[in-house]
Amino acid sequence: METLDDIIVGSGFGGAIPALRLARTGRSILCLEQGERLTEKDFVQDWGFKAQSRLFVTYTSKDYHVLLRYGRGIGGGSLTYAAAMLRSPSEVFTWRDRDGYRVWPASVTRQAMDPYYAMVEQEMDVVRASWADVPRAGGILAKMLDRMGLTADRSMYPIHDCLQCGFCMCGCPFGRKKHLGMNYIPRAEAAGAEFRARCRVHHLEPDGGGWKVAYFDPWNVQRYARAQRVILAAGALETPGILLRSRPWIPDLHPQVGRNLNQNGDVAFLWRVPDDLAPTYPFMGRNNAGVITYAFWDEHRITIHPGAGPPALVAAMDVFSEKGEPAHPMGLSFKHYVRDHYATHLFPSLAIGLVDGEGTVTVDGNGVVQFDLPLTDRLKAYIDRVAGVGRQIAEANGAELLRTAGDNYEHGDAHPLATCRIGDDADRAPCTPDGELRGQSGVFVTDGASIPGGTGVNPAHTIAANAERIAAVLAGTNVASRPSARA
Amino acid sequence: MDRRDFLRAAGSGALAAILQAVAGGWAKAAEAGFAGLPFARDPLPGACLLPLGDVQATLAAMLDTVVPGPATDPEGTAGALEACSMNILLDGSFPFRQYADLFAMALDGIAAEAHGGTFVELAYPQRLDVLMTAQEQLPMLRLAFKAVRSAFFGGAYNGVGLRYVGYPGPNLGWRHVPEASFRVAVCRERTDTGWMP
Ligand SMILES: Cc1cc2nc3c(=O)[nH]c(=O)nc-3n(C[C@H](O)[C@H](O)[C@H](O)COP(=O)(O)OP(=O)(O)OC[C@H]3O[C@@H](n4cnc5c(N)ncnc54)[C@H](O)[C@@H]3O)c2cc1C
Numbered sequence: 001m002e003t004l005d006d007i008i009v010g011s012g013f014g015g016a017i018p019a020l021r022l023a024r025t026g027r028s029i030l031c032l033e034q035g036e037r038l039t040e041k042d043f044v045q046d047w048g049f050k051a052q053s054r055l056f057v058t059y060t061s062k063d064y065h066v067l068l069r070y071g072r073g074i075g076g077g078s079l080t081y082a083a084a085m086l087r088s089p090s091e092v093f094t095w096r097d098r099d100g101y102r103v104w105p106a107s108v109t110r111q112a113m114d115p116y117y118a119m120v121e122q123e124m125d126v127v128r129a130s131w132a133d134v135p136r137a138g139g140i141l142a143k144m145l146d147r148m149g150l151t152a153d154r155s156m157y158p159i160h161d162c163l164q165c166g167f168c169m170c171g172c173p174f175g176r177k178k179h180l181g182m183n184y185i186p187r188a189e190a191a192g193a194e195f196r197a198r199c200r201v202h203h204l205e206p207d208g209g210g211w212k213v214a215y216f217d218p219w220n221v222q223r224y225a226r227a228q229r230v231i232l233a234a235g236a237l238e239t240p241g242i243l244l245r246s247r248p249w250i251p252d253l254h255p256q257v258g259r260n261l262n263q264n265g266d267v268a269f270l271w272r273v274p275d276d277l278a279p280t281y282p283f284m285g286r287n288n289a290g291v292i293t294y295a296f297w298d299e300h301r302i303t304i305h306p307g308a309g310p311p312a313l314v315a316a317m318d319v320f321s322e323k324g325e326p327a328h329p330m331g332l333s334f335k336h337y338v339r340d341h342y343a344t345h346l347f348p349s350l351a352i353g354l355v356d357g358e359g360t361v362t363v364d365g366n367g368v369v370q371f372d373l374p375l376t377d378r379l380k381a382y383i384d385r386v387a388g389v390g391r392q393i394a395e396a397n398g399a400e401l402l403r404t405a406g407d408n409y410e411h412g413d414a415h416p417l418a419t420c421r422i423g424d425d426a427d428r429a430p431c432t433p434d435g436e437l438r439g440q441s442g443v444f445v446t447d448g449a450s451i452p453g454g455t456g457v458n459p460a461h462t463i464a465a466n467a468e469r470i471a472a473v474l475a476g477t478n479v480a481s482r483p484s485a486r487a
Numbered sequence: 488m489d490r491r492d493f494l495r496a497a498g499s500g501a502l503a504a505i506l507q508a509v510a511g512g513w514a515k516a517a518e519a520g521f522a523g524l525p526f527a528r529d530p531l532p533g534a535c536l537l538p539l540g541d542v543q544a545t546l547a548a549m550l551d552t553v554v555p556g557p558a559t560d561p562e563g564t565a566g567a568l569e570a571c572s573m574n575i576l577l578d579g580s581f582p583f584r585q586y587a588d589l590f591a592m593a594l595d596g597i598a599a600e601a602h603g604g605t606f607v608e609l610a611y612p613q614r615l616d617v618l619m620t621a622q623e624q625l626p627m628l629r630l631a632f633k634a635v636r637s638a639f640f641g642g643a644y645n646g647v648g649l650r651y652v653g654y655p656g657p658n659l660g661w662r663h664v665p666e667a668s669f670r671v672a673v674c675r676e677r678t679d680t681g682w683m684p
């Protein structure tokens with residue numbers, strides 16, 4: 001059986017970063033990734049099912065209300081994300097949930113994270129958008145806020161010399177978006193790490209002092225590889241999935257694995273702008289449309305960023321107008337409404353905010369991941385707060401907020417977190433502050449699953465910085481000397 | 488259980504199964520290493536599958552209600568059927584077909600009770616009404632309608648929906664187009680760095 005020092009599962013932010021740091025210490029590293037190795041040549045400007053299903057894995061909640069998806073391939077979500085890379089505000093790290101529990105470990109503050117954020121920014125070459133880089137849709141939201149005497153800040157991206165084609169979420173075909181396959185991954189490979197594509201990990205088994213990783217190779221043959229340590233970075237849906245599938249071999253798995261699913265407080269909605277702000281041209285420019293507003297952070301712990309995107313992004317939303325047309329998202333009036341407004345008067349936005357994670361990831365009898373994201377009273381109250389903020393902006397600008405109503409609100413589909421969270425409390429958090437799975441010495445979690453709660457902004461930068469932070473511990477620490485994991 | 492409850496339950500179970508199957512299809516595609524994608528090949532214009540038989544006629548009427556085509560839209564422009572949304576329902580490699588009967592039965596049940604006819608017999612406003620009622624009773628129907636809308640407006644199978652809304656599609660970048668950005672500061676910023684302390 002193949003034997004390594006460390007096996008990493010998944011090659012997104014949580015996987016590629018430890019791969020580099022650990023390979024540089026001279027350890028033998030194998031990263032198993034279910035997706036393909038994709039480069040600019042493979043990215044096509046195509047929003048069709050076939051192209052999209054190559055790039056993303058999509059899940060539907062058990063009650064069919066919510067879709068969640070993640071990008072796959074060597075580089076994980078970085079290949080197809082919209083590339084906003086923002087540090088989380090300090091208050092994120094001191095956030096307390098409904099029980100008064102401080103979800104982030106006391107030792108992990110914004111100040112403690114700053115050096116790791118800086119490392120990511122340096123490796124990925126993250127820069128601030130210029131005003132010329134801000135697509136028109138982003139500029140329109142900024143103008144609306146300016147008219148209210150509020151602020152909007154240009155965002156940060158690992159994007160250089162952007163052509164503003166509007167296809168970031170299909171993978172940048174022009175190589176302007178610096179995904180992990182252009183920085184961390186080749187650097188890790190140069191340091192000796194191996195990234196193996198189309199290898200899907202099924203479960204883990206304890207093996208002496210180390211771990212066996214059971215996976216399916218590209219020909220669907222089940223194989224094992226063995227390592228002293230395993231680093232799980234398959235994303236917030238699949239990391240708990242792998243652990244839950246491992247239960248027959250790990251009967252004492254921490255009971256909170258798969259709990260606390262948090263979708264980062266994402267609420268998606270549309271704006272219809274008045275003529276004096278038209279046209280919106282939402283197809284022009286980077287998909288994360290250049291700005292974010294912190295104007296509602298102090299009072300509501302909500303940020304809002306505008307998007308630019310294809311008609312499907314707009315028309316798939318289950319929105320209706322509180323003022324009349326369209327009364328519902330189907331039929332003739334909706335069809336005509338989208339045609340008459342998409343290119344000139346509409347653009348989408350995403351609110352992100354702090355709210356308790358009350359969802360659950362499980363696996364069914366076949367080991368397939370399932371999730372639940374119930375619309376709890378707390379979540380409902382939070383959504384109403386978001387809608388209130390949105391309405392306030394719309395009314396001040398003669399614009400209209402198009403949103404969903406009642407129990408059927410539009411979640412964003414892109415930011416699942418916290419299903420295997422780090423934390424100080426051994427009962428509430430499956431992982432120690434350093435990412436080690438409690439009770440399972442040598443198993444670490446470094447991806448979005450380990451992030452204990454909402455990040456207040458788009459999460460990739462915090463996932464990346466947290467992976468740097470844990471990798472720094474791993475790079476200098478011997479598993480055998482880590483009694484904390486045995487707690 | 489009365490007829491209405493039965494239809495509700497049948498509809499609910501069928502849709503649950505359909506959507507499960509769809510999600511399962513995606514998962515299978517992932518595992519098959521992309522070789523066996525469950526989606527239809529991109530058809531040439533005009534290659535959309537046509538409804539044959541009663542059940543398919545009901546499904547076609549449903550599609551034509553969610554995004555109406557020339558049969559219903561007085562402007563005569565393309566709709567879900569012309570965007571090949573029927574392919575999703577009838578493609579043998581796409582696991583929907585087996586639930587089509589139950590789905591059609593649920594729509595017919597609501598149609599009969601509310602308007603005294605089968606779903607296909609109803610005029611467009613009544614069909615819309617049936618779909619609204621159906622999705623209130625079976626909230627997961629919203630997801631199915633969302634898929635139909637995004638197939639049309641997203642150009643999942645062909646470009647008729649994209650052309651309809653005037654989406655220009657693939658391009659070499661808009662950065663030199665004057666309208667693409669305001670290019671100057673249009674708002675005061677709160678931070679010097681782009682992120683909060
Ligand atoms: C459309 C879209 C746009 C987004 N835009 C932004 C943005 O602008 N800014 C931002 O901050 N965030 C954005 N995100 C979110 C961001 O992409 C994720 O938060 C981030 O990628 C998560 O990192 P991760 O390391 O947890 O997992 P991922 O990056 O998802 O990586 C997990 C990897 O593990 C692989 N994997 C999964 N299961 C297995 C298995 N069983 N065996 C082997 N490999 C496996 C997957 O294929 C994947 O490559 C976006 C997400 C989407 C979907």
Ligand code: SF4
Nearest residue numbers: 162163165166168172
């Ligand atoms: S908008 Fe810019 S970063 Fe996005 S795909 Fe186009 S060129 Fe690449």
